[in-house]
Amino acid sequence: MKFFIDTANLNQIKEANDLGILDGVTTNPSLMAKEGITGAENIIKHYVDICNLVDGDVSAEVISTDFAGIVREGEMLAALHKNIVVKVPMIKEGIKAIKYFSSKGIKTNCTLLFSAGQAILAAKAGATYISPFLGRLDDISYDGIQLIEQIVHIYNIQGYDTQVLAASIRNPVHIVKCAEAGADVITSPLDSILALLKHPLTDIGLEKFLADYNKGNK
16 A cells, blocks of 8 residues: 655655655645645645655646646646646546546546545546545545445456545544555555554553663663
């Protein structure tokens, strides 16, 4: 399972990359705004800055909702850097655009996906990735992990090449459950990735090892 980080913060991207486990980045206009990055020119420059930090796919989101606008934005974004994946919303015009991008060899990430039916349409259109938002499903009392399992099962049966990119990760348990469910990729805030490092018995064991070592060196 590949690890992407879901942020626009360059310091967090660098920290995750320095761990040696980072495979890519996802971001969106809301995450850009959180870092104070607004305006088309600044956003475009920031995408390039992210691509120069990471040797992996970087999802860059379109904001248009009509076919012509999605295609225009997507082609512009894809031309910025070889790592760019065009992030397209799960709407009718988005599916049409994904089919177009697929025919042109442009990688895509179908986002805001919440059902197996949507996942089938995106795969049929040739999406490189789909992004089921499991945390947001959990928020309304649906089982987000169950959706990941269902989509993985369908894709395996049908032989679709589209990768299941589990999004809206809220905690380290989500990451582990996605691995169990067979997700190809997770995209997560840095805090949840770093939380995988933590276990109280690790801390206790390390403290004891160091204490015993220091006793023998006094």
